[in-house]
Amino acid sequence: MQNSLNGAEAMVRSLEAHGVRHIFGLCGDTTLPFYDAMHTLDHGITHVLTRDERSATYMADAYARVTGRVGVCEGPSGGGATYILPGLIEANESSYAVLSITTDISVGSYGKYPLTEVDQEALMRPLTKFNTVIRRADHIPRMVRQAFRAMTTGRPGSSHLGLPYDIQYDPVPADDIWADARLGTFPSYRAAPEPGAAEAAVEAILTARSPLIVCGGGVVIAGATDELDRLASRLDLAVATSISGKGSLADTHPLSLGVVGSNGGTDETWEMMEAADLVIFMGCRAGSTTTSRWEAPKPGQRIVHFDSDPMTIGANYPTEVGVVADLKLALRAVNACLDTREGALPSFGGAATVADIKERKFAKFQALVQSDADLIIPEQIIDTLNKTLPHDAIVVSDPGTSCPYYNAYSQQQHAGRQYITNRAHGALGYSLSAALGAWYGRPDKKVVAMMGDGSFAFACGELETVVRSGAPITYVVFSNSAFGWIKASQYADCDKRYYNVDFNRTDQAAVAAAFGLKTWKVEKAEDLEAVMRDAMAHEGPTLVDVICQPLEEAAAPVRRWMG
Secondary structure: OOOEEEHHHHHHHHHHHOOOOEEEEOOOHHHHHHHHHHHHOOOOOEEEEOOOHHHHHHHHHHHHHHHOEOEEEEEOOOHHHHHOHHHHHHHHHHOOOEEEEEEEOOHHHOOOOOOOOOOHHHHHHHHOOEEEEOOOHHHHHHHHHHHHHHHHEOOOOEEEEEEEOHHHOOEEEHHHOOOOHHHHEOOEOOOOOOOOHHHHHHHHHHOOOOEEEEEOOHHHHOOOHHHHHHHHHHHOOOEEEOOOOOOOOOOOOOOEEEEOOOOOOOHHHHHHHHHOOEEEEEOOOOOOOOOOOOOOOOOOOEEEEEEOOHHHOOOOOOOOEEEEOOHHHHHHHHHHHHHOOOOOOOOOOHHHHHHHHHHHHHHHHHHHHOOOOOOEOHHHHHHHHHHHOOOOOEEEEOOOOHHHHHHHHOOOOOOOOOEEEOOOOOOOOHHHHHHHHHHHHOOOOOEEEEEEHHHHHHHHHHHHHHHHHOOOOEEEEEEOOEOHHHHHHHHHHOOOOOOOOEOOOOOHHHHHHHHOOEEEEEOOHHHHHHHHHHHHHOOOOEEEEEEEOOHHHOOOOOHHHOO
C-alpha cells in the first residue's frame, strides 16, 4: 500500500476496510475526487449509479435489512444532501445501519456564499445516530471508524459523514487505514441482560394465565428467531408481531398469530391482545400502530419488555420487568433459565387459540377472494401472491394500499427478514427503489415489490437503474387512480368528503415497458395467477399493473375503518 493517500482515496480504503461491498449513489460536482478514487483504486466495491438520492438511501436501507451488513449511500452537496434525508431518518428510526456520505463544498469556501452551501451537520443532526462534517483529511479514517461503531452497536441506526471537496485532495497517512472487522455487520458487540433480569422475566411469564408475546423488528434484526421459536414452542405461547416484526416466526408457524394493531391487524387477532393478562414486548416500541393508538394493553394488563434500547422500556406502559439486552442473548438467557425447570413448565394453549383465530380470519378472507366483484380486489392479489411466490422470496411493500393486506394475509413459510416495508416514516416511493437494494444484497432470491399507482409515480425513473442492473425483480402495482389510504381515511373520518386525493389513470405497464421491463396489465381476476406466474418466471425485470378496487370501497384490514 502506498505511504500516503489523498482524502478521497482514504475514504474508499476506509470503507473497504470495513467490508463494504456495495455503494448506492448519484454523481455531482463535489463528488469528482471521490468518483475518481473509486475508478482508479482496486477495491472490490460495486458502485450502483441511481437516478435520485432518495432512491440511493432506500436501496442502502433494504440492502442492510436483508444482509445484516451496513448499507452505504452517497450523494453530492446542496440538493443531493437534502434529497438523501428521507432514507436516513427511515433507517435510523427502523434501527438499520445505513451510512450516508454527502460530499460538500470546500472548507475554504464556507461562509462565502458558494453554490450549494448548506449546513450539512445541522441538517442531518436530528436524523442520525452519528453525524459529522469532516474538516481535515487526516480525520477521515477515525470518523469512518466512529460512524461504523455508532451504527452497529446498541440499537442500530444511521450515520452521516460530510466530505468537503478540498480535503478530498489533502494527504492522509496510509497506515491509519484500519478497521474493526466486527463493525461491518450489525448488531455488533451485543450486550447481555444484567444478572437476574432474565430470571425476573421468566417468573413474570410463568405466573401469567394467558400471556402473549408481541415482537417488533428487534427479534429479526438480532437474528433471534430460533431462540424465540424455542421459547414459544416449549410454553405453547402465542406470538403476535408489529409490521416490522413480521418474520419473527414464519406466518405458517402454529404459534404465529400474525400482525396485531391498526394496520394489518384484524378484529380476530386483536382478541388475543385484549385477552392477554401479560403482554411481553420483544424488540417492540409499543407505538401507535401496534397498540391501535394504545387501545391495548389496557390498564391492569401486566407488561414485560425486552429491548436493546433502554429508552423504549416504560415509555408507554408501566413495566413490571424490563430486560435491556440484545434480543438473541436475552432470549438465550430466558431459555437457559427455563432449562433448569424442565418438567414443571406450564402450557398456555397458544396453538389452539391461534388456530381458531386464523380459521375465522382466513374464512372471511377466502370469502372475499371468491367474491364476484366488478374490479379485482386487493384480497385476490394477495391470494395470488400466496400461491405464486417462491417460498424464500423477499417481498417489499410501500406503506399504502398493499401494506395492510400483505401484513394481514401473507403466508411466508420461513422466519427471518423476508418482508420489508418502511414503517417508521411511511414515505411513498420506497419499495420501487428498495427492491433493487434487496436484490443486490440477496441476488439468489426472488424479489417482489408492491406499491400503489401513487407510489409508482414517485419513483418510476429508477426503473432505468433496475433495467441497467439486470435485476429480475417483479413489480406489482395496485392501480386505483387515487392516494388510496388518504381517500379511505376521508371516507371513514370525514363522512366521505373527498378532497384532492384523485388523479388521472396512468398506464403503468406502458411506462415501465418504455424503460425496458416486460409488462402486463390485468383487469380480470381470472387472469391474475397465470400472469403472475409468467412475471415471476421471466429472467429480467417485470411489472404487473393490476386495475383494482378503490381502497375506500374495500374491506381493508385497518381497524379504525372497520368499526
